[in-house]
Amino acid sequence: MNWNEVLRLPTTLLVILTGVLLLLALVQLLAARQHVRHRRHLTATGHSLLLVVFLLLAAFLGGIAMSLRGYRFFNEEAPVVQIDAHILSPQRWALTLTWPDGATRNVMLAGDDFQVDAIVLKWKLPAMLAGLPPLYRLDRLSGRYDDASQEMSAPRTVIDFSQAGAADLFDLKKQVPRWFPEVDTVFGSGAFLPMVDGGHYNVSLMRTGALVARPDDATAQRIGQPFGG
Structure with missing residues (x-):
């Protein structure tokens, strides 16, 4: 695989960023559940808001990635x-x-x-x-x-x-x-x-x-x- 060529695909970079955001969303979900168990509801709410933000950003970047399929930087x-x-x-x-x-x-x-x-x-x-x-x-x-x-x-x-x-x-x-x-x-x-x-x-x-x-x-x-x- 020619990684130099792969990294010239904007879709590849956007998919990587989408994956990072989804991973961050998962971290926020686990943290929110942990705080709920310990009855720290205010902190859990903050993590839940971050979870929503990361999911929205991931959906946005994922949509752009689909619209740029086949495009390359030059x-x-x-x-x-x-x-x-x-x-x-x-x-x-x-x-x-x-x-x-x-x-x-x-x-x-x-x-x-x-x-x-x-x-x-x-x-x-x-x-x-x-x-x-x-x-x-x-x-x-x-x-x-x-x-x-x-x-x-x-x-x-x-x-x-x-x-x-x-x-x-x-x-x-x-x-x-x-x-x-x-x-x-x-x-x-x-x-x-x-x-x-x-x-x-x-x-x-x-x-x-x-x-x-x-x-x-x-x-x-x-x-x-x-x-x-």
């Missing part, structure tokens, strides 16, 4: 995914996706190009000054045709990477923006490149929120165009 440039392409038939491809934590997934894609889309969340100035980095999550991978008319009529393939479902922060921000006053912007970013047989691509996200796809040198030569870093 700094100057964050590697998002590596893609290896192998052709099956004209405009039909088998792709192997490798995430920074070492996880892999095999998918089938139709088209001439692959397109990767991500959701990026930026904070307002107070949160940024406090050192809270932007968040991102990989949203989807899709096939793209070079011919616009074929794009409208040919079979489309879209691989959905969303994990949070209806509780995703991207949707919640649009539905109830007043609930998230510290969120500055939530926007999409995409990048695409032509697929070649045996191609290897690195997809990264810049701190500006721009998604960048780069082929390695051999793949760039096979594409026939100079793609820079």
Whole structure:
């Protein structure tokens, strides 16, 4: 397990904090029961109030953790995914996706190009000054045709990477923006490149929120165009 990658998941950190709060709540519960047995009701009431506070905080952080499933912190440039392409038939491809934590997934894609889309969340100035980095999550991978008319009529393939479902922060921000006053912007970013047989691509996200796809040198030569870093 790559712990550096795990700790870049805000959900992981929030779950840890939620666990700590639940442990503190348990301590308060045991202390309250102990004081009740010894008829120290005022002290028991104080521990009970702390128990409620810790439980409410744990529920709050747990809810935020669910809305941030799939998101990651990033700094100057964050590697998002590596893609290896192998052709099956004209405009039909088998792709192997490798995430920074070492996880892999095999998918089938139709088209001439692959397109990767991500959701990026930026904070307002107070949160940024406090050192809270932007968040991102990989949203989807899709096939793209070079011919616009074929794009409208040919079979489309879209691989959905969303994990949070209806509780995703991207949707919640649009539905109830007043609930998230510290969120500055939530926007999409995409990048695409032509697929070649045996191609290897690195997809990264810049701190500006721009998604960048780069082929390695051999793949760039096979594409026939100079793609820079």
